[in-house]
Amino acid sequence: MSQRTDQTEDELPWQWPEARWRGAVERVRAGRSLKPAAWPNGARCAVALSFDADHETNELRDGARSIGRMSQGEYGARRGVPRILDALARHAVPATFFVPAVAGLLHPNEPRACVEAGHEIALHGWIHELNGTLPEAAERELMLRAADTLERLSGTRPVGLRTPSWDYSPHTLALIREMGLLYDSSLMADDDPYELLADGEPTGVVELPVEWIRDDAVYFNMNRFQALRPYTPPEAVLAIFLREFERAHAEGGLFLLTMHPHVIGYRSRIFILEEILARVSGRADVWCATHADIARYVRDKASS
Numbered sequence: 001m002s003q004r005t006d007q008t009e010d011e012l013p014w015q016w017p018e019a020r021w022r023g024a025v026e027r028v029r030a031g032r033s034l035k036p037a038a039w040p041n042g043a044r045c046a047v048a049l050s051f052d053a054d055h056e057t058n059e060l061r062d063g064a065r066s067i068g069r070m071s072q073g074e075y076g077a078r079r080g081v082p083r084i085l086d087a088l089a090r091h092a093v094p095a096t097f098f099v100p101a102v103a104g105l106l107h108p109n110e111p112r113a114c115v116e117a118g119h120e121i122a123l124h125g126w127i128h129e130l131n132g133t134l135p136e137a138a139e140r141e142l143m144l145r146a147a148d149t150l151e152r153l154s155g156t157r158p159v160g161l162r163t164p165s166w167d168y169s170p171h172t173l174a175l176i177r178e179m180g181l182l183y184d185s186s187l188m189a190d191d192d193p194y195e196l197l198a199d200g201e202p203t204g205v206v207e208l209p210v211e212w213i214r215d216d217a218v219y220f221n222m223n224r225f226q227a228l229r230p231y232t233p234p235e236a237v238l239a240i241f242l243r244e245f246e247r248a249h250a251e252g253g254l255f256l257l258t259m260h261p262h263v264i265g266y267r268s269r270i271f272i273l274e275e276i277l278a279r280v281s282g283r284a285d286v287w288c289a290t291h292a293d294i295a296r297y298v299r300d301k302a303s304s
Helices: 018-026 067-091 101-106 109-116 136-154 172-178 234-251 270-281 291-303
Strands: 028-033 045-052 096-099 120-123 194-198 201-207 254-259 286-288
Touching: 028 201, 045 067, 045 234, 045 270, 045 291, 067 101, 067 109, 067 270, 096 101, 096 109, 101 136, 109 120, 109 136, 120 136, 120 291, 136 172, 172 194, 172 201, 201 291, 234 254, 234 270, 254 270, 270 286
Parallel strands: 045 096, 045 254, 045 286, 096 120
Antiparallel strands: 028 194, 194 201
């Protein structure tokens, strides 16, 4: 039986010919593992701590103007980031801050302060827009504008991307390649670094995978107009994160944690970060590094 080729856009998924559903899956796929045989200086595992400094853009990106919700985002810049920077400095651990360009413009001293403290600034959209809702030309223009803005604010050109809300369009990877970015950190096909494939072909782009399990927001987000309520006590969140770290250490892999200044930065939650920092910085067999440094290391090891 010959395969159908006269597909239409309004077909339901169960009506799709194989070429259509297979093409959707193969557009962006996990390629070879980039987990190295060894980490620098004999370390057993790598630790990548990241902070999505969304601030007011969580509200702005939907065209909303709730002063209350924007003040919650402002808390991330006003109290969250200073507490985070203080904790990182006390333990001498570098981290990566993914910054929507509009959040950087609202708080223009923050990106450079992070860089001057030894941390990385990376792309996180223009206004925390959802890439999957954008025309290709708009997505491209916003990514380029965001990169230019963060370079001007921080003094360094970003080499990595985390898409806002980890939302990936069919064009995102092609734009990453056009911009010459080193890595992406938005997808979830593995625990450890891997190379991204585009339509089955290797791209050379390093993926540092995320997961909702290792994200503070899913445990603590609150919206009084929706059925969105914090349901996990901070001690339990710490236990989940530490279990993820211990298993990554046992397997010789990567422990990557996503946090948000307006979530983790509160007085009753910052201890989660402080406990993790004490655990990872106190072990000689753990390499704490920025996302960019980890991506460079696994890329270079894979090509050597």
